[in-house]
Amino acid sequence: MNKSFFRQVIITNRRISRAVFSRLRNFYYRFLGVKLDGYVWMQSIEIPHNTRDIKIDNFCALDKGIVLLSAGEPLPHPRIHIGSYTYINRNTFLDAILSLTIGQYCAIGPGCYITDHDHGLDISLPPLQQPMIAKPTKIGDRVWIGANVTILKGVTIGNDAVIGAGSVVTKDIPEKAIAVGNPAKVIKYRSEL
Template identity: 70%
Template sequence: MKIIAVGLLLLQRTQQGLSSRCRNLYYKSMGVKLQGYVWLRQVDIPRNFDDIEIESFCALDQGVTLLCSGEPLSHPKIYIGAYTYINRNTFIDATLSLIIGKHCGIGPSCYITDHDHGLDINLPPLAQPMVSKPTRLGDRVWIGANVTILKGVTIGNDAVVGAGSVVTKDIPENAIAVGVPAKVIKYRTEQ
């Protein structure tokens, strides 16, 4: 019985690996800049493939969406550093510049963006112009489940953002931040 279970598990892993390699080839052919092998499990990149760059040894889990809008720029709108893991159902939405550093861990069902719409009283919500500001996550950042990171935010290296937080302002290096809006409660260097 154990041999059959191990065999089925091995077969499943092999199938997932082959599917991921096929997705790598497909997205590369569409213009996504994949620097080496990236583990891709049923991700969604609906358009603007040339605006995305992902370094090697990243893993994007099932249901991750990478969405770039607007005219192409001279730099990637979404850049993901090497060895970063993005968990299930996370949505990354960029119009200008959204950079995720190396060795980051992003929990499930997060939303990270570099833009929102204006607030002109004379225009309906969807007619508002986009307001964009670069968003950046440093290296080794850990983002808990269901976190929202809004435009113009920089999260410093080695910072942690607790589950369910909404990040509206910069978070310094080594900080642990939680809440709505997220506030620093302590630093990782403190015992």
């Protein structure tokens, strides 16, 4: 038997193992209360608490090291909602206390931080006693977010937009825009390409 045969067997066994563990994670998180609309491909992710405040639609893929953090009292709507066919790459952190929505068919690069809140700046209070200030954050459909992007509270990113790697998004980005930088600014539109 040649080496390529054994290599193929090993690769196949790894794929089967990942698929089995992904299905077990689906079962586990459903049991904890995460609303999974169909099958979601999941590597080793973390949902520390408030699992009932998270909704993930069918055919999403969540890679290793992703954290879905939902904090606060129960709300009538999901705090974190990820649309169908969206892929979130490794070590991305979604942090919500009000509403963080990601549309369908999105691609989110590794190492991103996306939130719907921050702390106040009252001079009479120490940093950890500052009140939380929240505004809904919304990412439209078919949005492509590069590696290590930060998206702050209250931002809406329009459908078909592209956010360049390392950008910090502090204001709304219109549909089909390509935005880069800190703070992120529109440099052109996809329709111009």
